[in-house]
Amino acid sequence: MKSILKSKWYPGIFQWPTIIVFAVILYELLIGIADSHNNFGTAMTWIVWWPIIPLVFLLAGRFWCAICPFATLSDIIQKFVGNKRAVPKFLQKYGIWIIDAMFILITWADHVYGIVESPRGSGILLLMLITGVIVTGAFFERRTWCRYLCFIGGLAGNYSRAGALELRGTPEKCSKCTVSACYKGSEKAPGCPMFEFPKTMDNNARCNFCGYCVKNCPNDSISVSARVPSKELWFIRKPKLEESFLAIVILGIVLVQNITMLEVWTDIQQFLGKMLGTDSFSVIFTAAFIIAMAIPALLVYLTSWVASLKNSDTPLMNITRFGYALIPIDFAGHMAHNLFHLLAEGKSVIYTGLALFGIKHEGASPALVSMETIVFLQYALLALGTIGSIYTAYRIAKASYKKEQIVGSVVPFTILMLGLVAFNIYLFLLPMSHRM
Template identity: 40%
Template sequence: MTTTSHHEVLLDPRIPVRDPNHRQPDPDDEFPPPDLLANRGVNRLLNSRWWPAALQIPILLFFVYLVYDLFAGPRDADMNLGSAVMWILWWSALPIVLLLFGRVWCAVCPFGYLNDLVQKMVGRRHRAPAFLKRNAMWIMLGVFLVVTWFEHVTGIVEAPRASGIMLLLFAAATVAFGALYERRTWCRYVCPVGGLSSNYARAGMLELRAHRSTCSSCQTKACFRGTAQAPGCPMFEFPRAMDTSAECTLCADCVKTCPSNAIRISPRMPTSELWTTLKPRFPVAGLAVGIMGIVLLENATMLPIWDDVMNVLHADVTTTANTAVDFSVAYLPTVAIPAVLVLLAALLAGAINGRTAKQNFSQFGYTMIPLCLGVHIAHACFHLLGEGKALWFSLLHALGMAHPMSTAGGMDMNMGLVPPDAIKTVQYTLIALATAGALYTAYRMAHGNRADPRPGATFAVNAVAIMLLVALNCILFAMPMAMEM
């Protein structure tokens, strides 16, 4: 089977635009979900040779400029456009994008596009090591935990040069993986942002699936192998077998290559994928619980009480002058809180329903995904709404234009776009919605598990763990938070 790269496809003007009127309905669907590809505009866009390259190229160029600005621009993070875009805009907007559109960011991510470019030029295209495939969730969680620790110990957020170094390290890793391995091995099995994205995309509002009845007679497997129209799935997914949106980036390669127009892209109720998960996987649950711990840490470290804890540790526990040691002592117990709560709930539920702690932990871990996503977005809103002006001021500074920070020195300025009370209202509303999503997911998963003799009791135990985490996060959000930059 002949395959081509994204870049060869871009230069081929002969690629046809598929007619949405020729799409085949799936006879297995009594009530088929709405298909966005039935819209001619969406269909033409995703079948176009310009998707996703029309976004990949400018985003990569902008990324190069931001790295330059991190090194050559102002040392004050408040005035540095690279820091503002990276930590206020991108990192805060990412969970919102994942909720609304799934992993579409991964389709246009500059690191992923860099992987594609390197692979085309010097790629050896070795198969992804079996070790990565078996342990991907734990590897991504481990990298995420290390990066989070390093971020806080070194103060990367407030140091543009350090942020630039971190981006270059990730770029180097992406280049190495693109040169050695096939497709997007880095994105699928190692990248910590990929791990976060796969976790949240399970609760997202968009899904790509294949009409299985149509696919059952397909002999080409073009969606996985690729054709002259587009390469095979860069994330190693086979649409016919997909039951999760965790790894789909909506790059639309399968839309271009499918000879039967059997791919659909449909909106869905948030968290609905989780309700129908029949066999929760322990690594997925571990990743979800681990990310919940990281989000909890990010909230805690922005509070005055965190400084009090550091002072007590420094004076009475570590008695060292090394702040990295002080932080590490508090870091591990903090990120472990959700895991401990879920494990205790799993053990208690096991005494009631007779299932193993691993089985209950796997199920309960999935219910943490909507709660973690809601808390993360609530945290992000603090930065977007509470520090949004820093983006505008740093842009004006990069353009050499006068702005309030240039005269006030950026000290004690109100960077908020809306009043603090309005931000609190938004945050608690998001937490309430996340709580409802988590509880409903717990209810549906418990009562949908035929192997559970006491689904009501299982749900009750899971609900207690959820509500304890909700209470803890509400306490943290009630405290005054410090600005990130």
């Protein structure tokens, strides 16, 4: 892995093919067939890329961020017209909160305006993101968009903390270094695009495995190693409320995505319509969305309050500290939901791709495997995620509290996680609708 990162061909050998594919996807979304069921861009974006991206974060950290077409575009814009101004203090302080808000807003807009079901809607969303990338690349230094504003980057940061790979500097070598080429850059490669200093880096939240620090380091100090998934979550030195809040947000978003795909969603809409005295879908969905987002937040707060009775922390501190323990179950629920789209509709990518060349597959099933197999994999993921979250909560408590406080701190969160997985299992038992 380290030899790959050192190669002069990396990451460009991945970046340029990705840009070409992205250009085809964007063209199809904006100019191609308007029917999402027959649009190659829709299939590639929402049936392939979106379902597998969490798995990439788990297995290879933020590797996607190293080859993402938005990041490459930002580098190009900065090279030719960039002013390279310092990142505003406001973004440095509130960037994660902006990412949280963007995640919530885009999820809401998807359901209200049908972004996923509309190739044009998906294309417009990408154009809006491209505009943000161009503006930040033109005015600010390095990858300001990726670090402080990209909602995918926020998701990547959380999931990469539980990832199976880590990149670190060797303390003995770094302590003697006076060059700091890993951060500043050299003739071999630019400095760290994500504003990270490997000498002091203790987490994977913002490292995108671009390899620049590996190429630049004159002391061969940077190491890449495998680790137990979620291990980093056990020893967060400075937990941040905004990062834990994003984990809670993801719980709510997965809940929204699951419920709106169920047949019972129609009954829920009718019930809320009667309660609110309206038949406006926007109003009804907004109410359902607020409820679905509030439920996990309230449950986590209640659990944190109960835990605070047994340890010395306030409920807010417990949310901040134990919010990281939700990341494994977040990943499991998110991936289990996405597996349905990937495996039940995966062949639609092949069919829509062949349709670009006039080859039709009318009436052919888009499923890659049987529904029984999908359900088994979903349950396996949920089980592993629950075990990971419970064990992470235990390790966090063990590292943070006295021996007599550990059980009282862990049990409430264990009950919460078991309740969450039980509800998710129930949802996956119900019939779901397809995207394509």
